[in-house]
Amino acid sequence: MTSPEPEHARRDIAVVAALALAPAIGLGVARFAYALVLPDMRADLGWSYADAGWMNTTNAAGYLLGALVAARAIASVGAYRVMVAGAWACVVALMLCALFRHAIPLNAARVLAGLGGGFAFVSGGVLAAGVAQRNPERAAFLLGLFYAGPGLGILLSGVAVPFTLEWFGAGSWGTAWAALAVLSLPLAVGLHLARGENTAAPPSAQTSPRYADMRWLLCGYLFFGAGYIAYMTFMIAWVQGSGGRVGFQAVFWAIIGLATMASPWLWTVILKRFLHGHAFAVLTGITAIGAMLPLISNTVPMLLASAALFGSAFFAVVAATTAFVRRNFLQAEWASAIGILTVVFGIGQMLGPVAIGFVNDVMQNLESGLWTSVVLLFIAAMLGALQRDRVAT
DSSP: OOOOOHHHHHHHHHHHHHHTHHHIIIIIITTTTHHHHHHHHHHHHTOOHHHHHHHHHHHHHHHHHHHHHHHHHHHHHOHHHHHHHHHHHHHHHHHHHHHOOSHHHHHHHHHHHHHHHHHHHHHHHHHHHHHHHTOGGGHHHHHHHHHTHHHHHHHHHHHHHHHHHHHHOTTOHHHHHHHHHHHHHHHHHHGGGGTTOOOOOOTTTOOOOOGGGGHHHHHHHHHHHHHHHHHHHHHHHHHHHTTOOHHHHHHHHHHHHHHHHHHHHHHHHHHHHOOTTHHHHHHHHHHHHHHHHHHHOOSHHHHHHHHHHHHHHHHHHHHHHHHHHHHHSOGGGHHHHHHHHHHHHHHHHHHHHHHHHHHHHHHTSHHHHHHHHHHHHHHHHHHHHTOOOSSOO
């Protein structure tokens, strides 16, 4: 098969870069930045770790709902419209978090952010997979580029939130949420650069795959969702408890973001060459090692190494699931297959924060919950290693 013309290839890279702004908003900012705001919210509102975990559990519940209905919404109005609507829902939710102080409306806003994130993530992933399909030689790189999008949101929020909280003082978490909403505005506008990518199968053309054909991947993804989200929820609290001041918190979070953005260049070979569930297993194992490093030693070099390793691998795991779908299923099945993967991912993310928060409260330390998340990640890697392609090519 001939390679695309250079101009065509460059355009497709630019399109996927624009599509990557959807998970930058829906995940990098609307979900993960909560970890930066959590310590100030917890101190100001008197929350336990389990209470704090609920804010990410309700976000994951909204995300799960979005994933459940995304395929049908894409069939009705097209993937591009669903993606844009989801991104703007996240912007609105961030502003609502800036306005409310009570748990119920705050959690309702987090549900909205999760719903928008689910729409943006699934629909953006379908569009990115379509671009990758017409660029087979660059497919792994293009998928990795899309799933590196959250890194931009992590980087921007890591720079903005710690210094906002430092400048305005204790209890200024509402201002931090407002800053995140403002940060997200140009990213949402940037999605319009991908407006020509609205290819989605009509309802009559969409079909559902045999989910049993990826049962081990689904099980592994469930455990991965529960394991990785604990790190992304409580790690800044761990850094603070280890004596990390505002500047180091910003550096730590920014390194996670930069490493996520670098992942397409780091792991393309694994995504391209590994068959079966092996890419998922290897990348999940790397994520687990990254999560484990600060528990072995909380020195500055180990913390920075943890941020770099974890950040570089955890969204490459998501790219590995999409690569598996693209390799094993028909294009008409992609939306449903990505949707069911996102559903089990969402269930794991629902269970993870509140369960790990409960462990933290019972054991009265963050270390126990973070070790639990490491174990969950290693279990996910082992389950993924059992997955086989339908037809190895």
